[in-house]
Amino acid sequence: MTGDLETAGVEAGECRFFTTYTGVKLPFRLVEAIPEAQLTHRNTFIRAFFGADGLLTGFDKMVYGEVELAHRYEYHGNGALRRAEVTMDEETVVLAFDEAGAPLGAG
Numbered sequence: 001m002t003g004d005l006e007t008a009g010v011e012a013g014e015c016r017f018f019t020t021y022t023g024v025k026l027p028f029r030l031v032e033a034i035p036e037a038q039l040t041h042r043n044t045f046i047r048a049f050f051g052a053d054g055l056l057t058g059f060d061k062m063v064y065g066e067v068e069l070a071h072r073y074e075y076h077g078n079g080a081l082r083r084a085e086v087t088m089d090e091e092t093v094v095l096a097f098d099e100a101g102a103p104l105g106a107g
Helices: 036-040
Strands: 014-022 027-035 045-049 056-063 068-074 081-089 092-098 105-106
Touching: 014 036, 014 056, 027 036, 027 045
Parallel strands: none
Antiparallel strands: 014 027, 014 045, 045 056, 056 068, 068 081, 081 092, 092 105
16 A cells, blocks of 8 residues: 555544554454554554444554555444455455354455
8 A cells, every 4th residue: 555544434532553463353353552652663563443432443554654454343233343344455345244243245
């Protein structure tokens, strides 16, 4: 990806930073929180957004100041993932999930 991906679509909430993520199931689990003050010493990090309810609403994998990977999440009322928008290499895939969190297919 070139440039910095806008954070549009990420509800106003808390922004935190992490070294990486883990897992293959969405939403990814972010690990190793780091303070914002340490970002000047890192070439790669995760910039993550959390809603007022504490749920991860999205993240950007930052590499040398550019967004390499972006995820945006929406949830059902029960907290299960409803929609995931994944952008990589300027291509976006939208995935939908039922109220149990089972995939419905790509959009």
